Amino acid sequence: xxxxxxxxxxxxxxxxxxxxxxxxxxxxxxxxxxxxxxxxxxxxxxxxxxxxxxxxxxxxxxxxxxxxxxxxxxxxxxxxxxxxxxxxxxxxxxxxxxxxxxxxxxxxxxxxxxxxxxxxxxxxxxxxxxxxxxxxxxxxxxxxxxxxxxxxxxxxxxxxxxxxxxxxxxxxxxxxxxxxxxxxxxxxxxxxxxxxxxxxxxxxxxxxxxxxxxxxxxxxxxxxxxxxxxxxxxxxxxxxxxxxxxxxxxxxxxxxxxxxxxxxxxxx
Numbered sequence: 001x002x003x004x005x006x007x008x009x010x011x012x013x014x015x016x017x018x019x020x021x022x023x024x025x026x027x028x029x030x031x032x033x034x035x036x037x038x039x040x041x042x043x044x045x046x047x048x049x050x051x052x053x054x055x056x057x058x059x060x061x062x063x064x065x066x067x068x069x070x071x072x073x074x075x076x077x078x079x080x081x082x083x084x085x086x087x088x089x090x091x092x093x094x095x096x097x098x099x100x101x102x103x104x105x106x107x108x109x110x111x112x113x114x115x116x117x118x119x120x121x122x123x124x125x126x127x128x129x130x131x132x133x134x135x136x137x138x139x140x141x142x143x144x145x146x147x148x149x150x151x152x153x154x155x156x157x158x159x160x161x162x163x164x165x166x167x168x169x170x171x172x173x174x175x176x177x178x179x180x181x182x183x184x185x186x187x188x189x190x191x192x193x194x195x196x197x198x199x200x201x202x203x204x205x206x207x208x209x210x211x212x213x214x215x216x217x218x219x220x221x222x223x224x225x226x227x228x229x230x231x232x233x234x235x236x237x238x239x240x241x242x243x244x245x246x247x248x249x250x251x252x253x254x255x256x257x258x259x260x261x262x263x264x265x266x267x268x
Contacts, residue, residue, distance in 0.1 A: 001071070003030065003074070004031065004032045004070045004071055004072055004073055004222070005032065005033060005034065005072070005076070005215070006036065006074070006076070007033065007034070007035050007075075007076050007077075008035075008038060008063070008075065008089055009035075009076075009078025009080075009106070009211070010037065010051070010081065010106075011037050011040045011041060012043045012208070013041060013042055014249065016045065016207040016255070017210075017211045017254070018041065018043075018208070018211055019035050019037055019078070021208035021211040021212050022076065022078065022212075023035060024257035025212045025237075025238075026215050026216075028216075029216045029219040031222055035066075036062040036063045036066065037059075038059055038079060039051055039079055039081050039085075041079075045248070045251035045252050045253055046249065046250055046251035051081065053081055053082060059085065059089070059092075060088060063096075064092070072096075072098075073221075073222035074102065074218045074221045074222035075098050075100065075102070075218065076102040076215055076218040077089060077102070077104065077128065079106045079116070080120070080124070081116055081117060082117055083119055083123040085120075086128055089128070090127045094131070098131070099133070100133050100221050101131055102132065102134045102135075102217050102218040103129060103131075103132040103134070103135045103136070103168070104210055104211065104213075104214035105124055105128075105129075105136075105137050106141075107140070124145075126166070129167065129168045130167030132169065133169050133170065133227070134170045134217065135170070135171050136171075136172045136213065138210060139173070139174070139175075142163065142173045145159075145166075146158075146159035148162060153195065156186040156188070157188060157193045159171075160188025164190065169190075170188065170227055172187050172217075173186045174210070174213065175198070183200040183239075184197045185198065189227075194228060196231055196232065198235055198239055201242050201243050203242060203243075204245075204251075204252050204253065205245025205253035206245065207252045207254045207255070209238060209241075213234055213235070216238060217230055220233045
């Protein structure tokens with residue numbers, strides 16, 4: 001049976017991030033994408049012009065309707081803009097005893113638009129992270145969640161251990177925002193830390209990379225891969241999606257989720 005993967009996130013009208021990126025990444029990595037939309041944004045490659053949160057009852061209805069019919073193998077969360085939405089999603093995840101949960105703690109867009117209100121950061125840390133199999137912060141998000149300024153591997157280990165104290169089972173600190181020649185990610189668990197070196201591709205077309213990466217991770221976890229192997233597969237996928245990034249729009253273009261269809265290659 002095809003792995004059914006649920007994304008709970010905001011909509012990006014520009015198609016490069018959010019729910020749209022998640023759906024593309026899930027399908028490209030061999031899953032079937034299900035979605036719960038939490039917010040609608042007016043967004044393109046240049047800016048997030050506006051955002052509107054959906055009513056809590058609509059979010060809950062989407063979630064329950066999906067779980068009433070589909071065999072959800074893994075779930076990921078993205079944009080949960082307010083403490084109230086985080087609390088609602090947490091209650092729903094507990095209600096359905098969701099175990100394979102990837103949390104992408106989306107806080108700010110590449111254009112600088114806040115996607116998580118300041119008063120909701122503590123709610124994410126205290127209520128959502130304890131439910132997660134894996135949390136996938138970038139350097140900025142890891143600093144806000146851990147209180148540690150991250151400059152390299154030693155800091156990444158310390159920040160990861162601090163985030164583990166919330167109750168999540170693993171933390172993947174992404175290296176895309178590090179000042180280094182390589183883009184190295186760090187997977188921190190109770191058993192230790194593993195580095196995943198990667199090529200740093202010189203391109204401006206990186207819109208939606210965090211969404212794409214976390215959605216791919218959730219999909220490989222849904223396929224039954226061990227966490228370490230899921231990171232390997234998802235990182236390889238997102239690296240190629242960045243390499244083939246699309247020069248569309250007038251700002252930071254999106255990654256190409258289906259580059260292999262145009263090049264006669266296979267994602268899996």
